[in-house]
Amino acid sequence: LELSPVDLGGLVSALSVGQVSVTVAQDTAFMADANLLAAALSNLVDNSVRHGASHLTVAAVATAQGVCVSVQDDGAGIAPDTLHKLQAGLADAEHQGLEGLGLWLASLVARAHGGALQVHALPQGTRVDITLSAAHHEPLPKS
Helix, strand or coil, rough: CCECCHHHHHHHHHCCCCCCCEEEEEEECCEEEEEHHHHHHHHHHHHHHHHCCCEEHHHEEEEEEEEEEEEEEEECCHHHHHHHHHHHHHHHHCCCCCCCCHHHHHHHHHHHCEEEEEEECCCCCEEEEEEEEEHHHHCCCCC
């Protein structure tokens, strides 16, 4: 990993987001591999756009485990049987052609940072959380 201070707004603004509006909420400063995180976010944004989202919220929040970077959309959401297949694919050590290749790649980024990826079906839309372990990043000093 090449850790550096992450400007979440800057990462998101560099992504191709099509016609969706994006809100970036970052209440914590953190360090991560910005290139890997950008690749993960690109996959998540692309998934949201392909599934009908018109608005995304991207946030970074400090947790007891480290930092949670989430992407929440207002798209069509995920059916329970599809969610089950996605979770099975994420748990697989090697992606075996299951659904969710973009999610699996984002999961690899989370794992590289000592964390994990979780997918949450919401009443309206989907939220994907990428947890970056505190052991694999350094919080930025407060000014």
